Amino acid sequence: MDERSNKIAFLLLGNNLTIPYSECISILESNKIPFTDVEKFDQVLVLRAPLDACKVVVRQAGMVRRSCILIAESLNTPRAILQVINDLDIHGLLRRQRSFAVRVKGIKEYAKGINQGSLEKEVGTLMKGKSSHVPVELKNPSILFYIIITNDKALICLNVAEAEEKGFTDRRPGNRSFFHPTSMHPRLARAMVNLSGARPNSKFLDPFSGSGGILIEAGVIGCNTIGMDIDPKMVIGSKKNLRQFGLSLASVCVGDARCIPLREVDSIATDPPYGRSSSTKGEETPTLVEEFLGGVTSLLKTGSKLCLSVPSSINLNALMSKNLRIVEAHSARVHRSLTRRIAIFERT
Numbered sequence: 001m002d003e004r005s006n007k008i009a010f011l012l013l014g015n016n017l018t019i020p021y022s023e024c025i026s027i028l029e030s031n032k033i034p035f036t037d038v039e040k041f042d043q044v045l046v047l048r049a050p051l052d053a054c055k056v057v058v059r060q061a062g063m064v065r066r067s068c069i070l071i072a073e074s075l076n077t078p079r080a081i082l083q084v085i086n087d088l089d090i091h092g093l094l095r096r097q098r099s100f101a102v103r104v105k106g107i108k109e110y111a112k113g114i115n116q117g118s119l120e121k122e123v124g125t126l127m128k129g130k131s132s133h134v135p136v137e138l139k140n141p142s143i144l145f146y147i148i149i150t151n152d153k154a155l156i157c158l159n160v161a162e163a164e165e166k167g168f169t170d171r172r173p174g175n176r177s178f179f180h181p182t183s184m185h186p187r188l189a190r191a192m193v194n195l196s197g198a199r200p201n202s203k204f205l206d207p208f209s210g211s212g213g214i215l216i217e218a219g220v221i222g223c224n225t226i227g228m229d230i231d232p233k234m235v236i237g238s239k240k241n242l243r244q245f246g247l248s249l250a251s252v253c254v255g256d257a258r259c260i261p262l263r264e265v266d267s268i269a270t271d272p273p274y275g276r277s278s279s280t281k282g283e284e285t286p287t288l289v290e291e292f293l294g295g296v297t298s299l300l301k302t303g304s305k306l307c308l309s310v311p312s313s314i315n316l317n318a319l320m321s322k323n324l325r326i327v328e329a330h331s332a333r334v335h336r337s338l339t340r341r342i343a344i345f346e347r348t
Contacts, residue, residue: 062190212238
């Protein structure tokens with residue numbers, strides 16, 4: 001198969017309607033992986049890209065469950081799925097495999113009325129009939145056929161990479177050495193890092209680093225991280241958390257985000273303090289954010305990005321300047337009384 005012609009499907013988390021799609025695309029762009037023919041389905045992003053994109057995106061993303069090669073599509077009925085699979089070269093796909101298995105994943109209500117377990121057995125039996133020398137192995141197959149039912153389609157795929165859940169669970173705020181109630185979930189923190197255009201070995205800054213949640217996620221993907229916070233207690237706490245996960249503590253210090261003593265960074269992602277559990281040292285959040293943005297542009301090269309989390313009550317358009325433009329914005333619900341706006345600014 002021509003590497004450039006792979007059609008790839010990314011199965012996304014369903015906890016946000018827009019961020020997972022943008023995160024995938026940002027990872028591809030920051031790693032300079034070419035892609036075309038983007039299609040968006042409910043919790044699935046399909047595009048053409050080199051096969052390496054599968055592992056790069058799954059390894060770096062916070063809101064991607066798995067990546068697959070898309071080999072066929074059908075209507076989302078068992079009869080249509082079985083017909084399409086019957087027309088595939090199953091023997092060719094299984095010729096060099098030791099074993100195989102089939103999984104059916106129904107997204108939301110799109111698989112309503114379909115017995116997914118029965119469909120898995122029917123598909124497996126059909127495939128076995130076409131390549132009898134390859135046994136079914138449910139626990140650890142050498143190749144996994146993954147059928148995703150979403151919208152009006154069934155996407156018939158070969159699994160390539162699956163995201164690891166344990167790390168995100170281990171890094172949740174309640175499992176860290178130093179806990180602070182305002183720290184965001186590590187998946188959202190990771191997505192913000194990726195939306196900023198960060199990539200392994202790049203210089204990444206969080207100027208309101210707090211308890212270190214965003215720094216941790218940037219460090220895990222291999223960024224050279226720099227963190228600042230105006231509160232010495234938060235700096236001490238964030239260093240405890242970074243140490244817990246074996247990450248560098250050298251570039252975390254006490255400092256004011258409105259006066260950053262650096263010349264240049266590759267990307268910035270940050271969550272300025274707000275809400276009853278945070279301290280803004282007497283400064284109103286809108287003023288603090290405006291003053292920070294006014295001084296930070298000198299750190300970024302043209303085309304570099306800054307990902308900023310603010311309360312939905314803040315007018316994002318008022319934060320734009322001649323040197324920063326908003327390229328996209330997303331909503332992320334925290335709880336009943338707080339929704340974050342995740343804005344991505346580009347240095348012009």
